[in-house]
Amino acid sequence: MLKYSWAFIFILTFAAMGYFREFFFVHLNIILYEKYYHSTSPAPFPEIMIFFRRFSYDTLYYSKYVYTLLWILFYFLANFFALKKLSNVVYFRKILVYTYLIMFVLAFFAMAYGYFISGRLQDGEYTLSRWLMGIAQSPIICLILLASEKLYLKSFPS
Numbered sequence: 001m002l003k004y005s006w007a008f009i010f011i012l013t014f015a016a017m018g019y020f021r022e023f024f025f026v027h028l029n030i031i032l033y034e035k036y037y038h039s040t041s042p043a044p045f046p047e048i049m050i051f052f053r054r055f056s057y058d059t060l061y062y063s064k065y066v067y068t069l070l071w072i073l074f075y076f077l078a079n080f081f082a083l084k085k086l087s088n089v090v091y092f093r094k095i096l097v098y099t100y101l102i103m104f105v106l107a108f109f110a111m112a113y114g115y116f117i118s119g120r121l122q123d124g125e126y127t128l129s130r131w132l133m134g135i136a137q138s139p140i141i142c143l144i145l146l147a148s149e150k151l152y153l154k155s156f157p158s
Contacts, residue, residue: 006085013078014139021071032060072136076100079142089152092145099141107132
């Protein structure tokens with residue numbers, strides 16, 4: 001019964017994180033749009049995001065990288081603790097760590113290639129990097145590992 005309670009808590013946690021992440025970035029993008037085009041967006045704007053209107057376009061644009069890293073950290077921690085509470089396989093936490101490291105390194109090299117070789121961040125390298133960071137900001141890896149637990153235990157009985 002305790003495992004089901006933890007599963008419910010993590011479902012709510014991931015749902016709330018997804019909502020707040022989307023809320024934050026959508027409204028940050030509205031501010032970026034307004035600053036770039038020097039106009040006001042017709043989209044409704046929440047008071048909680050007013051603080052970000054003080055910053056310049058460049059500051060907001062580059063701060064999105066920092067915010068992305070923070071959200072990746074939040075999702076990594078949530079995935080890690082979900083695996084810790086919902087799975088009996090300790091090795092899955094190692095797989096999670098290695099997967100995050102690999103995704104981060106691949107995304108970094110894709111962005112570096114796009115910036116230093118192509119000279120811009122708008123081609124396939126940027127798309128690959130965004131896709132990898134999108135996976136890192138989701139419970140997908142955790143769900144795959146949890147779904148594979150019975151197969152793992154059959155393959156490697158204790």
